[in-house]
Amino acid sequence: MVDPRVSRLAKTVVDFCTEVQKGDTVQIKAYSELAKPLVVEIYRRAIQKEAGEIVTHIELEEMREILLNEASDERLGSLPSLRMYEARHTDVYIQILAAVNTRLLSGFEPARVATWRTSDAAVRAYLTDNTRWVVTLFPTPGAAQDAGMSMTEFEDFVFTAVDLDWIEVSREQQRLKELFDQGSEVVIKGEGTHLKMSVAGRTFVSADGRVNMPDGEIFTGPVEDSVEGHIFYSYPAIYPAFGGQEVEGVRLWFEQGKVVKATASKGEDYLLGMLDMDEGSRYVGELGLGNNYEIHRFVKNILFDEKIGGTVHLALGRGYPETGSKNESGLHWDMIKDLRRGGEIYLDGTLVQKDGRWVY
Secondary structure, three states: OOOHHHHHHHHHHHHHHOOOOOOOOEEEEEOOHHHHHHHHHHHHHHHHOOOOOEEEEEOOHHHHHHHHHHOOHHHHOOOOHHHHHHHHOOOEEEEEEOOOOOOHHHHOOHHHHHHHHHHOHHHHHHHHHHOEEEEEEOOOHHHHHHHOOOHHHHHHHHHHHHOOOHHHHHHHHHHHHHHHHOOOEEEEEEOOEEEEEEOOOOOOEEEOOOOEEOOOEEEEOOOOOOOEEEEEOOOOEEEHHHOOEEEEOOEEEEEOOEEEEEEOOEOHHHHHHHHOOOOOOOEEEEEEEEOEOOOOOOOOOHHHHOOEOOEEEEEEEOOOHHHOOOOOOOOEEEEEEEOOOOOEEEEOOEEEEEOOEEOO
């Protein structure tokens, strides 16, 4: 029997997130066979919406391991032309995260992982720029273990976070977006943290479930040379693109927008290596304000963690051009600060959030 929560998530993904229409070509990609229940229900709902051709891909982790272990450098870095052909003929692209082993990439040389990820960067960029796309997650034992929960607890956590009135979320966040769009300076205070930055002339984006599910944040790209002060990150900084290595106790100091000093209680060498990736990696590409209060704990998965209500995250590296950000980098590393115990956010000198709750 199908879990009704899976059916509701499928309906949300098809009807709300991607708005599948009659005749649409739909591509569904699942990152392991464990996602089968959600793949089937998304397929069912797309058929009910009279979608056209529906292509499904279920990626087996064993195959990714073989590729990274055994492929030549040339093969590893070659453009997947068939996938690009598919992308150019896709109207709707649905990704389902469902890791069996959430640390699969951690044992490989970062350079090989980077080569592999670069090989299909053009495909990913085409899909995100030219389709109605969304990424969601199907709960797996590996993800539950990362979160420190039983499988039942994690399933409840995931389905509670996605089973919201997203139309109402969109309305509420639009008001928040409009408030911050009118502002010029953001100041963040908290444990080990006093940071200020300019958002003058920048646009805040309301992330309200259209491309992430769950969602619930607003974000922008601060003026690149404006970030000043210091920040201590409450949670481990995890960079999933290179295997999910955890860096704990991160402290950053900024001058004229640039990280001039960085320390960590664990993984400091890795942190410093990532900060030296390229010219833009020491600058902030994104300021995000978490606003999903059904996500109440850190689970070591950025799809959820950056949305925790009452947190902020700064992403070092690449910014989003739609916000006005000009920062370019091969890095985009979200690091999350919890403000629910003693934190404050000021907009142009006015207190707008205290202890993780909006007071404007």
